[in-house]
Amino acid sequence: MELTALADIKPFKSEWRIQVKVLHTWKHYTKLSGETLEIILSDAHGTKILASCKKTYFEKFAKKVPVGMWRNIENFSINGPGVSYRPTNHQYKINFIYGTDITPSTLQNDSMFLSLVDFQTIQQGVEDENILIDVIGEVTDLGSLDTVLCYGKERKKIEFSLTDLQGRRIACCLWGKFAESIHANCKAVGGDTVICLLRFVKVGTYRDEVQISNSYDASQIFFNPPIMESEAFLKRDVASNALTLVESEQDKLEREIRRDKWMQYPIRDIAELLSSTQIEQCRVIATIYAIDKDWGWYYFGCKVCNKKVNKISTKVQIVKGNEITTHLWWCEKCDDKVTKVLPKFRIHAWVKDGTGEAYLMLLDWIAVGVIPETAAALLNGSFEELQDIESFPEAVTDLVGKTFMFGIYIESNNVASKGGMYKVGKVWKDPSMLLTGGSTTELWTHSDVGTSNLSGSHANENTVVTPSSKRKQQSNEGEPDISSTTKKQCARVFVKKEKTTKENSSSKKSG
Structure with a gap:
């Protein structure tokens, strides 16, 4: 059977023979199709197409499509590619069938078959945001590696910019293993230049700013790849580079503020918080003056759903001379017995500013x-x-x-009771964040909390146990829903910070 270029295959028959390079593979799951092996292929002309293999055929085909190898593939069905977040612009998609045959090819070509899109095109608007793209640039403005709660599960997240040779910047947000990868790589090289190639990523808009992000496992990330585009970055003149990439700390801070959804919410003092008449979010700058110890400081959460679990039993066994302790828990959310749990913080604290006092919970x-x-x-x-x-x-x-700035949820029970326990959605401890943003400085001017507290210094109060009057006020509220702050939306909250290379070199960035 003669070879056919990928650009010429059509769905009217299945007897095709193609010669392709395997660029990328990953496993994908949907309720409709179940688990599939997704494969991005390219022919020698650089035409790319997505192929899919059902779980039924994993054993037969999975080992025959290693990334980077050329293969001859015969007999397959051709269907439509789907609508959203397509990894190629091909109008069709390949599906492996029972009669598909995959054999090694003699063709050798080390090309990555990139389809790089320049930053100017991205900023002006790509032709179709549903088609994933390739981008390359120098990593700048690297933020902290954060842990956020999304749909009840903890996920890693990091924000940064890619900068091209002309100094144009594109905001980027990576999730999961991609976030961990760029954080670890940049940390390992210290202050050295890191060129990042992102493949099969999506273009979107967040807070009126164009942003690049990974499309689950369909995306790829490479650092300082041995390609011509990387060499152009590494060879450029150092002096020119300094002029191009110079940026004030104020500019960086303003960009971080634009990216943070909490910055769209107003700053309130505690008196305004307590008198709020509507369900909303706001920010409050206040000092913690007491911890309510009655609630303890931790709980045990299910590893699957993160909800609080209750211990059923503890079993001690002697296995090969070693004492093994097994705990059994009951998870209401999973409606099942579980053995895998994690201790998690639950802090109830009293805070105050110059206008009043409030009771907060930090999960x-x-x-x-x-x-x-x-x-x-x-x-x-x-x-x-x-x-x-x-x-x-x-x-x-x-x-x-x-003293911290707290992002606070004002919920229906808070409005009804003109107070009660407020749930915290984010905490800022960076002084630059506390003193930035319109009414923030004015709030500090009229507050009786000294600005020395901005650096985390201790106030005169060293009380830890909640005053009995405060404890009585909260006694009728009952135990809060441990995960209720996530019911409204997928929390895009920077909460778990790990120092970046820039922070280690005393360059302060906000979370």
Whole structure:
């Protein structure tokens, strides 16, 4: 059977023979199709097409399509490519069938068959945002690696910019393993230049700014790839580079603020917070002056859904001379017994500014942004409930006397009671963030909280146990829904910070 170019295959028959290079593979799951192996192929002309293999044929075909190898593929069906986030612009898609035959090819070509889109085109608007693209640039403005709660699951996230040779910037946001990869790579090289090639990524808009992000596992990421485009970045004149990439700290801060959805919400003092008459979000700058120890400082959450679990039993066995302890828990959300749980923070705190006092709750993915250790580290492997409320770790009690800006959810119960417990959606501890943004400076001018607290210094109050009057006020509220802040929306919240290379070199960036 003669070879046919990918541009010429049509769906009217299945007897085709193509010679292609495997560019990328990943597993994908949908309720309609189940689990599939997705494969991006390119022929020698650079025409790319997506191929799909059902789980039924994994054993037969999966090992025959290693990334980077050329293959001859015969007999396959051809269908429409779908609508959203297509990894190629081909009008059709290949599906492996029972009679598909895959054999090695003698063709050798190391090309990556890139389809790079320049930054100017991206900024002006790509022709079809549903088609994934390739981009390359120097990594700049690298933010912190954060953990956010999205649809009940914790995910890693990082924001940064890619800068081209002309100094144009494109905002980027990567998730999951891609976020961890760029964070680790940039940290490893210190202050050296990092050229990042992103393949099969999507173009979108976030807060009126064009943004690049990965399309689940369909995307790829490469650092300093051995291609001509990378060499152009690395060879450019150092002086010219300095002039092109120079940017003030104020410019960087303003860009971070634009990217942060919480910055669209107004800044309120505590008096305004307590008198709010509508369900909304706002930001409040205040000092923690007491921790409510009655609620403890941690709970155990299911690894699957993150909801609070309750211990059913503890079993101790001797296995090969070693004592093995197994805990069994009940998860209401999963409606099942579970053994895999994680300790998570749940901090109830009283805060104040010059206008009043408020009662806040910080759950795990928020608290880890201001507590230097994780709950698991503080418990040192223990899966026992708190036995003594006076045994709070210093990492928690040290919050007393420190000033932060809190992103707060005002919910229906808060409006009805003109107070109560407010749930926190984000915490800022960076002084530059506290002092930036319109009425923020004015708020500090009229507050009785000293500006020395902006650097996290301790106030005069060292009280940790909640005053009895405050404890009585909260006694009728009951235990909060541990994950209720996620019911309204997928939380895009920077909560778990890991230092970036720039932070290690004393260059401050906001979270």
